[in-house]
Amino acid sequence: MFKEIKKNIFYAGMNDEGRLIFDELIPLDKGTSYNSYIILGSEKTAVVDTMYPKFTREYLKSFDDNGIKKVDYIIANHGEQDHSGSIPALLEKFPNAIVVTNAVCAGNIKEMLGVNSDKIKIIKNDEELSLGDKTLQFKIAPGVHWPDTMFTYVKEDNIIFTCDFLGAHYIFDDVFAVPSKDLEKSAKKYFAEIMMPFSSVCRKYTAMLKELKPDMVLPSHGPVHKNPSYILDLYEDWAGEKGKNLVLLPFVSMYNSTEIMIDYLADKLKEKGIPSVKYDMVTGNLGDLAIALVDGTTLVMGTSMVLAGPHPAAFNTAYLASILRPKFKIASFIGSFGWGGNLFGKMADMLAPLKLDIIEPIQVKGLAKPDDYAKLDKMAEEIYNKHKELGLV
Numbered sequence: 599m600f601k602e603i604k605k606n607i608f609y610a611g612m613n614d615e616g617r618l619i620f621d622e623l624i625p626l627d628k629g630t631s632y633n634s635y636i637i638l639g640s641e642k643t644a645v646v647d648t649m650y651p652k653f654t655r656e657y658l659k660s661f662d663d664n665g666i667k668k669v670d671y672i673i674a675n676h677g678e679q680d681h682s683g684s685i686p687a688l689l690e691k692f693p694n695a696i697v698v699t700n701a702v703c704a705g706n707i708k709e710m711l712g713v714n715s716d717k718i719k720i721i722k723n724d725e726e727l728s729l730g731d732k733t734l735q736f737k738i739a740p741g742v743h744w745p746d747t748m749f750t751y752v753k754e755d756n757i758i759f760t761c762d763f764l765g766a767h768y769i770f771d772d773v774f775a776v777p778s779k780d781l782e783k784s785a786k787k788y789f790a791e792i793m794m795p796f797s798s799v800c801r802k803y804t805a806m807l808k809e810l811k812p813d814m815v816l817p818s819h820g821p822v823h824k825n826p827s828y829i830l831d832l833y834e835d836w837a838g839e840k841g842k843n844l845v846l847l848p849f850v851s852m853y854n855s856t857e858i859m860i861d862y863l864a865d866k867l868k869e870k871g872i873p874s875v876k877y878d879m880v881t882g883n884l885g886d887l888a889i890a891l892v893d894g895t896t897l898v899m900g901t902s903m904v905l906a907g908p909h910p911a912a913f914n915t916a917y918l919a920s921i922l923r924p925k926f927k928i929a930s931f932i933g934s935f936g937w938g939g940n941l942f943g944k945m946a947d948m949l950a951p952l953k954l955d956i957i958e959p960i961q962v963k964g965l966a967k968p969d970d971y972a973k974l975d976k977m978a979e980e981i982y983n984k985h986k987e988l989g990l991v
């Protein structure tokens with residue numbers, strides 16, 4: 599059954615409990631939800647965002663089960679198919695319906711889904727659409743996370759549909775958010791993968807929504823926020839420009855030589871009051887890595903050598919860090935090798951877009967010797983000094 603959220607506004611989404619991974623990249627703890635909403639105005643009916651194609655048949659049936667006999671407008675806040683995928687089928691079921699969206703999203707829906715131009719009404723920023731006793735106002739919000747994104751605000755109810763922005767890969771029975779460690783972790787992992795590359799844009803829209811003061815924020819993944827400041831405060835922190843007093847230590851270690859050095863460095867940092875997060879790049883959960891990327895200021899990667907270069911798992915992590923664009927300021931590398939090759943050059947190249955302050959790397963043949971431990975002491979001292987300069991310790 600659709601769930602009434604406010605008078606004549608219904609949740610019509612679905613949980614995908616079996617989904618183990620999103621974008622074939624980030625493992626999910628307990629699946630995700632694809633949120634669709636129905637607004638019954640006194641004259642017109644609107645659907646806000648639709649459904650992941652896999653569930654189209656079930657989604658369309660839910661309209662019959664809930665007595666929805668007409669749809670006038672399909673509001674597309676974003677063209678990605680987990681929200682727009684069921685638009686063609688919904689247009690077939692309700693042939694008089696019109697898709698309402700911005701010009702960029704209209705282009706995507708036409709090209710990606712084959713929707714005809716005559717079925718699309720293009721709106722401008724702040725344009726309004728009346729449903730009778732409810733007025734929709736569209737707030738074009740490019741960059742969270744596609745160039746085509748927008749929010750839909752219901753003026754009379756003071757609520758806003760934000761699509762991916764402020765979402766979480768989370769399943770639920772009660773549609774309203776109950777703050778918990780689990781929800782925060784899911785929302786943070788979601789932020790890391792989907793929103794972190796656009797942190798400055800996130801700051802802009804977080805501030806905009808704080809000023810708007812909606813009574814409710816309704817994203818298209820995860821629960822509805824009746825207390826929007828809960829998720830907005832978290833976004834303010836995660837998307838902030840300044841990292842925390844934290845060092846991330848991703849490592850891969852074939853003979854333990856690299857891991858011993860990573861552990862030694864972690865102990866030295868701890869002695870100086872700097873916490874660290876160790877992450878096994880081979881067996882670790884990529885979601886945990888993404889979460890750790892949100893907060894840290896310094897990245898020290900440890901890798902063994904495979905043939906004449908770093909272990910491929912180290913490339914994978916360096917590449918992910920470079921595209922997710924975390925707020926790290928400082929980096930270095932630690933590694934062990936058996937015979938020749940360049941252990942760190944290509945990894946540093948991959949991280950170059952982050953414009954990090956690189957501390958002299960440490961490359962060791964086999965196990966670390968007293969001289970190498972002295973270099974690790976020096977690395978810990980340099981990290982401490984740089985964190986101090988940044989006002990973190």
Ligand code: FEO
Binds near residue numbers: 679680681743818
């Ligand atoms: Fe949930 Fe960008 O789609």
